Amino acid sequence: MAAQHTGSTSRRRPAFTQPQAAEPTRHPAVAVAMALPCAVLLAVLFGGWEQMANQAQAVADLIGH
Numbered sequence: 001m002a003a004q005h006t007g008s009t010s011r012r013r014p015a016f017t018q019p020q021a022a023e024p025t026r027h028p029a030v031a032v033a034m035a036l037p038c039a040v041l042l043a044v045l046f047g048g049w050e051q052m053a054n055q056a057q058a059v060a061d062l063i064g065h
Contacts, residue, residue: 043049 043052
């Protein structure tokens with residue numbers, strides 16, 4: 001005799017792929033307010049500000065300003 005399947009015919013997905021409850025979205029300004037202080041601190045600590053100024057000067061020299 002052939003095996004009989006009971007219940008649904010779809011396979012069960014792992015828990016990490018199950019749709020989750022809708023999480024509230026964060027306003028983009030809140031994300032900027034959280035990330036900007038860290039970005040500024042890292043730029044100052046690692047010399048990113050001077051590097052950005054050097055790159056801007058190089059670009060200005062290339063276009064003749």
